[in-house]
Amino acid sequence: MRITSMEITNKEFKKGMRGYNQEEVDEYLDRVAEDYEALYKENSVLKEKVAAVDERLEHYRKMETTIQNTLVMAQDAAEQARSNSKTEAELIVRTANETAKKIIDKANNDVIAINAEFERTRQEFNKFRAKYRNFMKSQLEVFDDMEKEVIKHYSIGYSVDEAEFGTALAAEFSRNSNEDSSYSDIAENIDEIKTFFEKEA
DSSP states (O other): OOOOHHHHHHOOOOOOTTOOOHHHHHHHHHHHHHHHHHHHHHHHHHHHHHHHHHHHHHHHHHHHHHHHHHHHHHHHHHHHHHHHHHHHHHHHHHHHHHHHHHHHHHHHHHHHHHHHHHHHHHHHHHHHHHHHHHHHHHHHHHHHHHHHHHHHHHOTTSOOOHHHHHHHHHHHHHHHHHHOTHHHHHHHHHHHHHHHHHHHO
C-alpha cells in the first residue's frame, strides 16, 4: 500500500533520551510531504498524458488498420475492375470478329449467288439468242424462197443475175410497200435484227 503525504505529515515518532530534534524532524517531514505531494500530482498528470497519448496512439493504429484495409480493398477492386475490363474487351473483340466474319461470309455468299444468277441469265440469254437466230435464219430462208418465187413469176422472159436480183427485190418491196406498209416494216425490222445479232456474235 502506497504512503500518502498526509501520512507523512501526521507521522509521530517515539521520544527517546537522545532522540532527534522534534522540530527539525517535523520540518523535514513537512518538506518531504510537500515534495511527495508535488511528485504525486506530477505523476498523475503524466499518467493522464500517457493515457491520452496511448488513446491517440490506439486511434492512429485503428486508422492505420482502416487505411490498410481500405488500400487492400481498393487494390482488390482495381484488380477486379482490370479483370472485368479485360474480359469485356476480349468479349467485344470476339463479338466484333464473329460479326465481321458473318458479314464477310454473307458478302461472299451474295457474290457467289449473284455470279450464279448472272451465269444462269447469260446462259438463258445465249440459248434465247441461238434459238432466235435459228428462227430468224429459217425465216430469212423462207423470205429468200419467197423472193425467188416472186422473181421467177414476175421476171419471165429474162435471166436474173445477182445484181439484177437485188434490184428486182427492191422494186418488188417498193411496189408492195405502196400496197401494204407491213412489207417495209418487216424489211426494216429484219435488218435491225440481223445487225443486232451480228454484233452479238
